[in-house]
Amino acid sequence: MTLESYRNFVTIVECGSILAAANQLLIAQPSLSNQLKNIETYYGAKLLIRNRHKLELTDAGRVFYLHAREICQAEEKLHNEIHNKKTAFSELLKLSIPAGNSAYFLHHLFDDFRAAYPNVNFDFYEIPSDFAIPNVLNHVTEIGLIRSSLPGYASLAVYPYEKEEIVAICKPDHRLMQNGDILDIAQLADYPLAVPFDCLDLVRSSFGHRLLAPNISIITSSNATxxxxxRSFGTIALASLTTADFQHIKDLAVKHFSDDNLFITSAFIVNKEYPLSRAARNFLGFHGVDVG
Structure with a gap:
């Protein structure tokens, strides 16, 4: 078996079809189908059941997929370590961070650390918070930064990082600005809203407590959108802002809410079952996390 066979099988499973995997791998579909048959012949077991609309792993296929993914991850780790030895970087730090971060937040998180530790290279997985958790559980990344309810897995250590208040953001001449310094969310019931996905449940819950439904005109993947x-279409954005974000929206007006529950806590998560690298310990310590 070649490394390419393992990689291609993992791609087939994660893409959900041979056609989608072939398109991603830039391989002809018949060739990829033959590779799959050769793998099944080699191991003497049926690995995938091909239904009309999707592929399903057999029990043997599930075992093979998990080990194939481990093999691919080990090869990738080896490749990265060798690459780092050939360059000026001596350490690699792998992190999962929420998709849609503002550039200002990323500067806030990494600029000073990179200045203090110039020999650390980074491997970012920018994904939704819910996907960062399995990445850390499966040791794909050492550290995850999440913006969601704190996970209750026994193998995860959770370190709160920042409290991000959800605020109303709109143009300074918006008539909402005439409603005082502090808003009740019920005052927004008649206005079209732009809400990032991370804030959606909290916004709906806050409206629901007042027996109201929010007029959400767009759900975005990021605060910036x-x-x-x-800024451009006159809606009201309900977004969670970090300290770094506030200073970069001075052309807009910001209103705070009377509801004390309208905030998101971001947190670092690590897998307690794996020892942290020196780079990971330094990164967490740089941001005030004592991992002992």
Whole structure:
């Protein structure tokens, strides 16, 4: 068996079809189908059941997939370590961070650390918080930064990082600005809203407590997109802002809410079952996390 066979099998499973995997791998579909048959012949077991609309792993296929993915990850880790030895970088830090972070937040998180530790190279997985958790559980990344309810897995250590208040953001001449310094969320019931996905459940819950439904005109993947809708199209953005974000929206007006529950806590997560690298310990310690 070649490494390519393992990689291609993992791609087939994760793409959900041979056609999609072939397109991603830039391989002819018949060739990829033959590779799959050769793997099944080699191991003497049926690995995939091909239904009309999707592929399903057999029990043997599930075992093979998990080990094939481990093989691919080990090869990738080896490749990265060798690459780092050939360059000026001496350490590699793999992190999962929420997709849609503003550039200002990323500067806030990494600029000073990179200045203090110039020999650390980074491997970022920018994905939704819910996907960062399995990445850390499966040791794909050492550290995850999440913006969601804190996970309750026994193998995860959770370190709260920042409290991000959800605020209303709109143009300074918006008539909402005439409603005082502090808003009740019920005052927004008649206005179109732009809400990032991370804030969606909290916004709906806050409206629901007042027996109201929010008028959500767009759900965005990032705060930046929601804010741009407020800036360009006159909607009201309900977004969680970090300290780094506030200073970069001075052309817009910001209103705070009376509801004390409208905030998101971001947190670092690590897998307690794996020892942290020196780079990971330094990164967490740099951001005030004592991992002992």
């Amino acid at each position: 929601a804010i741009e809708w407020a």
